[in-house]
Amino acid sequence: RTFNLSFRYANNAIKTSKYNIFTFLPLNLFEQFKRLANAYFLFLLILELIPQISSLSWITTGFALIVVLSITGVKDAIDDINRHKCDRQVNNRKVDVLMDGQLKNEKWMNVQVGDIVKLGNNEFVTVTSERNSPLNLVYVDTAELDGETNLKVKQALTVTGELGDNIEALAAFNGEVRCEPPNNRLDKFKGTLTVNGERYALDNDKVLLRGCTLRNTEWCFGLVIFGGPDSKLIQNSGKSMFKRTSIDHLTNILVLCIFGFLASMCSILTIGNAIWERNEGSVFTMFLPREPGIDAPLASFLIFWSYVIVLNALIPSSLYVSVEFIRLGNSFFIDWDRKMYYPKNDTPAQARTTTLNEELGQIKYIFSDKTGTLTQNIMTFNKCSINGKAYGDLYDFSGQRRTERVDFSWNNLADPKYNFHDHSLVEMVRSGNPETQEFFRLLSLCHTVMPEEKKEGELSYQAQSPDEGALVTAARNFGFVFRSRTPETITVVEMGRQVIYELLAILDFNNMRKRMSVIVRSPEGKLTLYCKGADTVIFERLHPSCNKLMEVTTDHLNVSDGLRTLVLAYKDLNENYMIDWKQRHHEASVAMEGREEKLDELYEEIEKDMMLLGATAVEDKLQDGVPQTIEQLAKADIKIWVLTGDKQETAENIGYSCNMLREEMKDVFNQMMIVFCQSEAVTAYEFFPHPQGARPPLWEPLHYGVLTDDLTPIPSSLHHQAFALEKNLRLELLRTACMCQTVICCRVTPLQKAQVVQLVKKYKQAVTLAIGDGANDVSMIKAAHIGVGISGQEGMQAVLSSDYSFAQFRYLQRLLLVHGRWSYIRMCKFLGYFFYKNFTFTLVQFWYAFFCGFSAQTVYDEWFITFYNMVYTALPVLGMCLFDQDVNDRWSLQHPELYAPGQKNQYFNKKAFVSYLIHGCYCSLIIFFIPWASMNDAVRNDGKDIVSHPSFAFLLQTCLLAVVHTQLCVDTYYWTAVNHFFVLLSTIGYFAISVTMYSNGMFYVFTSSFPLIGAARNTLNQPIVWLTIFLTFLLCILPVVAIRFIFIQLRPTINDKVRYKMRTEELPGPAPRHLLRRRSTRSGYAFSHSQGYGDLVTSRKFLMKRSTKRAPLFTQTDSSIFQNQPQHYRTIAEEAEESQSHKL
Amino acid sequence: MFRVSVLQTTDVIPSKEKSRCGRVGGVSRSEKMVKQESESANRPDNTAFTQQRLPAWQPILSAGIVIPGFVLIGLAFIGIGVALLVTSRSIQVLELDYTGDGNGSPCSSCSQSTTVNCKCSLNFTLDTLFQGPVFFYYGLSNYFQNYRRYGASKDDNQLYGDLSYFTSPSSSCSPYDYDGSKNPIVPCGSIANSMFNDTFTLTRTVSGKTDSVPLDGKGIAWWTDYNVKYRNPSVTPLKNAFNGTVKPIDWAKPAYELDTSDASNNGFVNQDFLVWMRRAALPNFRKLYRRIDASGDYQNGLPAGNYTIDITYNYPVRVFNGAKKVVFSNVSWMGGKNEFLGIAYLVIGSLCVVMSVVMLIVYAKFKFPDEE
16 A cells, blocks of 8 residues: 555545635636626726726726626635535545455545455445456446446456455455556556466456446455546546527627727717817816826827726626526526426426526427437336237227226235236236246246345346336236346246246347347256247247237237337257257357357257247337427427437337327428438438439438338448538438428437537527437537436436436426526516616716716716616516516417527527617617706706706616616516515615715715715705606607507517417316327337347356447436336326416 | 435335325325425425416506507696696796807907906896896806816815815815915815806896895705805814915915805805805806895896896806806796796607507507407
């Protein structure tokens, strides 16, 4: 240990926080001033400190700057404290470390490179380490690392494996590890272990990575190789890409425009000042001599900067802070939404990014994963055909289940969550029908599932693919309980009787074979081959005597409603033949050359002339409400592309079952679907190297997916696939795809998912959303404008890299159509109003310049300028932008077409900005010139002066606030108590603050800060002042009302229509619940995994033979199969009803 | 952070199982409630606020509100406008320019000379009674009291009577903070320095006999200025407070001699000084000079007759193309004469009525939202 310490390897403490107590202030301030807006205000502050320029006291800008900085600073501080807490929690986890010959419980952060640690079952692996364990075999689940929850097997070196759990031996163990430097590649590791002069290779199979979880493993010892920041998990958690919304971009551009506008205004005023100085100022010097050393041109130059200060409110200082506030508020509303809360696994929706809300209202394309997103990834066995008789769910014409669920209580090993509704099948099994029994015996024997029996009778299965789990569970419930397995035996409880079968061989599954078989010897000594596989494959290999049965079964398969089907067959084997075959099998499996081919031949030889038993149908359950959601989103003119790693048939089935594909689409041009299997798509394009010329042959059959036809099978290597999206063909691809109503891409790799997203993002300039649940979706989630993760299932990777997460696909419609739309509308309203109010505010100063000799005299008093954005107008606009809703959620969902304006970005764009500018201009003209005209030569009704500067300023301020508040009231559609309160509070607050500031007391205490004493008192008691205010604000507001009214009459928008409808009508009753009519003639076979565990299961010793598992491209988020309970099904309309009743 | 997901699911499911069995076996309600609570720890609160279901008033611009609203506002405006106009018409204003631009004008000689206290006089005749109370203003045009540096050029602390600022005036008064020999100027700054220094007396000639019209200079400044904002140092005699200071460069006499006859009108609380120091917001302004004292013959205002204003002409305005005038005016409840407001109300009121007709036509023609 001391030896290793001398190298100063990173220890296991991790640090993700940015600051500590001492560095917080300087670093945070530095970070903040890197933002343009803050830097600009710092610059202003400096200008204000120069007395020759300063037209305002530094307090005005300083106050705003301090408020902005402190709010951001507090937020950063809280974030950082949380990070500190997380770090501390992780660093203080305990682990057993072997020290001085005994195990000590140590904190994670004290673990050093070179330590030997002991890990237990279900523990997180602390560090990247190399290890040994019982059987030298460790099961890990890497959900935290890459989202894959299927168990992976890691093996130890024999040399270390022999040490076992002998502490002394381990303590004495002396070796040297040489390995590659720390990196972030999860699938590669290179290194050597030198023990006693002998070198052993260490590769990826021999290391455990930080973030893995041990499963099914009692204990394991490991040597720490990398700690903390060097471990692959931390190396991988790089900075995620910073996403910004399109409105952000637009705002930044507009702010730049405003800078230009500001500069030009200041230039105009500077020129004005120069002229004034020449004509008037030079002769006015008898009252106001120039400052020494400043001649007219220099004075004009200084005036430019003075006006930069006076007009600085044009760049809204509090804009960014307020925007953050509103987004934060809307994010909270997403978090709080009970209608996006999934009670089953207690998962609320979560806005993980708070900066993207309004973009949810602008989505044009949705890219969805299939497995786990559209589907539950829960397989249930719900139909079968045994010996020509079909069993399964029975529905009457209304789609209601006619029968009660089957009671499995006679079987004490049954999985209580399993549902089946056909009683006749149970009766068949219990009556001892041989075919039926054989059928389930096959299901309980022919698989590679691992059982786990923690307590007597509490079985759970670890299946590599959920399909297999479903089948084994079904067999278990029908009385053929798969209990345990060893490499040579399988223990099954058959109708309560324990039977031990000898397992002779597993003829494993792979993509080419599309089937798997086992050869077992029953206790009676009977040799049988059990086989299950795709219908086409099995039917070719049946005994001719089965032809009749085959036809019946085929009929049954054809009405299998898009379920995943498997055909089961068996074959009795001859003892002598078996011995011979076994011998040849052994030879083949140790052959050095062509091993795979030889084995295939052997398998082919034995898997023939089989007897058909029947077929199973496993339902890949769709999540609740998926078809309705897709329909809704389609109505909102959102295009949905499904990107899946699945096979074409599976993908198509899902397409049909979730309403994306319909039969009639085949016939209508332009409504076609395109399904392109990536590898084959390459082929297709390569056949037509000039798509332009060859369009007819290429596109015409596209109607119904010629691209999916199996052309020459090309090895689907990554390079080939990436190639298809890199060539110039991709534009053509995009063009075609966008013409289609529905696009389903199958056989896409995670990389390609991201490429497809980027393609659309780049060429369609549309806002994209990607939704997925697994690690394979991460790239796409990161690439899209908005990434949504399905949470609550296993595997956190997608959620961790997503911007929003919730538990069910159907919540997407609420997220987009309700929250997204509201957020978008609110943000647009906010920006529009904010620009308007600052233009109005600032332009009044511009007009005043023409009456004060362009001297940069502010028309308002300094305190008003300081408080205008921060105090007087801050709350009402926040209130509006947090609570406003043009129509409520039920109507939003009822009329998905309300979503369209957001997609077209109709509410806030450059045109809208110009209109706000013009509106602000108009209002500022009114606000300045009406008081100007009415106050010219005016006197109070006691004959005293009234047009003094402070009282004129006060009049203008009051007019301005009256106008902007009334404008806000006109803009607010949804007046909650909070809005009323905020508006009232601001108005009253304004008068209260004004009266206070102009009061005697303030003047006595701070004589020089509040010199405007009396302005309010001497002004507000004059009727003429009130008449002027009244006139001014009505003159600003009435045209707006009139124009809006006329526009509603002439060209009512969809919002106007719905709003009116909402007012006059009750919400229509819940939409008729449509029966899910699945397409009936499709059937498909699918194992969702690529290759089985056959090797692993049968290998006897330390499994020295490595399984040729390749890194899975597609995650199988195989959820626990216990969740096979029926989903309580609620339509959206029902939810709406529920909320209505709450309201009443 | 890290999450032990599988463990959680397995933990949850048995408890669900139990609750299902419990329903069959009749487990007490409270037990079930507890269970539900613990299971849905993350369930968001069901409040109107979090679910965005706050009761709200949702107004829309419907024809039933907008059109009558416009009519009502229009009518109200017309009413106010008429009232304002009638009131304004009843107010009498008499303006007399005495800048002395043209050769024929009475003060042209004074305006060209630089003599101190140059005298000139204006004559005017009233045919009818000038209804009282009558206010006597002087007016300046093209005079930028609102110029930024001009406006800032004063020291509020000094004017508040703080003696420490007498010896060291604020730098904002520059260049009128110290005179050539570094003596502090009190009151400092441009505003004070440029105080209006023309004076007027008004006489009436009745049947050959001249009668001086009594003018009242008390209470012409704002109450707040006189009582709060400006204050003389509490030193008696006042003169002593000004030891070591000099008078503003352009002033004829120091501040403590502004009105030697009345201590409450002397120094910084001199009413003329206060009126001047309340700087105007616009370049053309009038300031109150005196009130006609409503006594004797002038009980009801200025009776008909011939009047003469004797002017002590000091203030130079021609150099910056300014103009000076004297104004006599009476006031109503709405202040001085103000034609603009009345006309504006009338015009806008009529426009509102016109607008409502236009909107009615549009509404009748398109009839949203009745048309589908």
